[in-house]
Amino acid sequence: MADDGSAGADVTPLTGGRSSLGPTVWRRATSTAYVEAPARVVVLDLDHPDRPPYVFEGSAAQVWACLDGVRTEDEIVTDLADAYEVSAEVVAGDVRQFVDRLQDLGLIVADAGG
Numbered sequence: 001m002a003d004d005g006s007a008g009a010d011v012t013p014l015t016g017g018r019s020s021l022g023p024t025v026w027r028r029a030t031s032t033a034y035v036e037a038p039a040r041v042v043v044l045d046l047d048h049p050d051r052p053p054y055v056f057e058g059s060a061a062q063v064w065a066c067l068d069g070v071r072t073e074d075e076i077v078t079d080l081a082d083a084y085e086v087s088a089e090v091v092a093g094d095v096r097q098f099v100d101r102l103q104d105l106g107l108i109v110a111d112a113g114g
Contacts, residue, residue: 023072023073023074024072024073024110025069025070025071025072025073025110025111026067026069026073026099026102026103026108026109026110026111027067027068027069027108027109027111028064028067028068028069028107028108029106029107029108029109031045031046031047031106032044032045032046032107033046034064036061036064036065039057039058039061040055040056040057040061041055041056041061041064041065042054042055042056043055043056043064043107045105045106045107047106048106054105054107059080059084059091059094060098062079062080062083063076063080063095063098063099064102066079066080067099067102067108069111073095073096073099076095076099077091077092077095080095
């Protein structure tokens with residue numbers, strides 16, 4: 001997942017996944033504010049205003065857009081694989097790592113309705 005480094009090392013993927021992909025539905029935390037553009041999203045963590053904004057570009061911005069509280073993680077992987085014309089296996093690990101990192105940062109939460 002690409003980012004421009006605005007948040008320093010805070011957005012680098014973790015190694016290894018917490019769990020396998022599946023039916024989990026993720027949504028953006030209510031404590032985030034964000035501005036989306038076609039190829040970029042800027043996210044503020046309102047619970048931590050001392051932190052710099054997170055800037056996600058390319059595939060990272062696309063994953064963020066999919067974290068809508070409707071799509072499962074499997075569907076996000078499929079959407080990303082289709083957009084980049086690669087197999088789901090190619091992107092699944094990166095999506096898992098990015099989702100894990102966003103969860104660790106408190107920017108997303110599992111949707112209770114999902």
